[in-house]
Amino acid sequence: MIATTLGPLKLDTCIYNASGPRTGSTDALAKISASSAGAVLAKSATVLEQNGNDLPRTWQSDKVASLNSEGLPNKGIDYYLSAEAIASANGKPYLVSLSGHNLADNLAMLTKACKVDGIHGIELNLACPNVIGHPIIAYDFDQLRDVLTAVQAHEGLKASKKLFGIKMPPYFDGPHFEKSAQIINDFDCVHFVASINTIGNALVIDSEAEMPAIRPKNGLGGLSGPAVKYTALANVKKMRELLHPRIAVVGVGGIESGEDVFNMLLCGAQAVQIGTCHWIEGPKCFDRIAVELQEIMQRKGYTSIEQFRGKLQNWSKEGAAKSRAARKAVEAPKAASSTATESQNNLILIIVSLIAIIAGLLGERFMLTA
Ligand code: RRO
Numbered sequence: 001m002i003a004t005t006l007g008p009l010k011l012d013t014c015i016y017n018a019s020g021p022r023t024g025s026t027d028a029l030a031k032i033s034a035s036s037a038g039a040v041l042a043k044s045a046t047v048l049e050q051n052g053n054d055l056p057r058t059w060q061s062d063k064v065a066s067l068n069s070e071g072l073p074n075k076g077i078d079y080y081l082s083a084e085a086i087a088s089a090n091g092k093p094y095l096v097s098l099s100g101h102n103l104a105d106n107l108a109m110l111t112k113a114c115k116v117d118g119i120h121g122i123e124l125n126l127a128c129p130n131v132i133g134h135p136i137i138a139y140d141f142d143q144l145r146d147v148l149t150a151v152q153a154h155e156g157l158k159a160s161k162k163l164f165g166i167k168m169p170p171y172f173d174g175p176h177f178e179k180s181a182q183i184i185n186d187f188d189c190v191h192f193v194a195s196i197n198t199i200g201n202a203l204v205i206d207s208e209a210e211m212p213a214i215r216p217k218n219g220l221g222g223l224s225g226p227a228v229k230y231t232a233l234a235n236v237k238k239m240r241e242l243l244h245p246r247i248a249v250v251g252v253g254g255i256e257s258g259e260d261v262f263n264m265l266l267c268g269a270q271a272v273q274i275g276t277c278h279w280i281e282g283p284k285c286f287d288r289i290a291v292e293l294q295e296i297m298q299r300k301g302y303t304s305i306e307q308f309r310g311k312l313q314n315w316s317k318e319g320a321a322k323s324r325a326a327r328k329a330v331e332a333p334k335a336a337s338s339t340a341t342e343s344q345n346n347l348i349l350i351i352v353s354l355i356a357i358i359a360g361l362l363g364e365r366f367m368l369t370a
Helices: 026-033 083-088 103-114 141-152 156-159 172-187 226-242 258-265 276-281 284-301 317-370
Strands: 004-006 009-011 014-018 040-045 057-060 065-068 094-098 120-127 164-166 192-193 199-203 220-225 248-252 271-274
Touching: 009 284, 014 040, 026 040, 026 083, 057 276, 065 120, 065 226, 094 103, 103 120, 103 141, 103 156, 120 172, 172 226, 192 226, 220 226, 226 248, 226 276, 226 317, 248 276, 271 276, 271 284, 276 284
Parallel strands: 014 271, 040 094, 094 120, 120 164, 164 192, 192 248, 248 271
Antiparallel strands: 004 009, 057 065, 065 220, 199 220
């Protein structure tokens, strides 16, 4: 019911993990594969293992947002290409994420990844906001074109026919959506675009201590979680409108419920990734969210995601009226049950008062007789 495809890959569910939290070790990857996740995506890798930025480098607020300046802690590309890492995906599509310090590093990692059979897909991260001294690649359109030109010319990728996609930062302005999509459309090597990475360079302040909540980059880090959901939806919608139909859009950013996935799919996502919610709740979030999505689909009479994917309607008076009527239908029984409870309470109050009056009268009479 919620299966999807991503290029040649078949995913049993359209929901899987984002690269980032709980993806750095084979243990963590095995836990994802044991859940309802439709694929397994590893932590962004560099050529060599590295520890990342100084601690504390993450902050979380319940249900609102999270901030990180991890600085790419990872075990190095060879670890994520190892037989042990592949085995941890337990037969599910296994993707690696590349985030080298420069183009040469990315191409070297690409060469390695293309040679390994158990790697089903490669996501090139063009949007990490946290590497000190390195601006976000995909905000520099010349660099974006240069990187994709080099990837397109990569013989290993061509020969391997592996699924290849790019992880994008959020854009906030019409011309930026258009420019980046226009560049990406020029490159056949791109099979999917994952939008969005965290919103770069946000700041959380600890008011008690009058200082930033995290240490690296003077407190600046990538913002994620529910607060970025609406920016993510807009990016998925715009990318779907502007990219060539052969390029799939993978929605990521703030998803924490089946309804959030449903909305991403309406905007045209082929699949979705979950980062912050996975970080907070653990891999059982994939099971919960898959069930919630199926419940919504059942209620609406959908039996596959293709029936509504990309079919977000324009705003209309008829739509608003339908939505009001649906809300009323949900609220009416609630209101009726609260009126019933109120009447019941009033009745109890009357009975208790009557008992008190009768007891008082009886008491008076008893005292008089005595
Ligand atoms: O490791 C990180 O600091 C990190 C990465 Br690579 C990324 O792509 N996005 C993010 O918010 N953090």
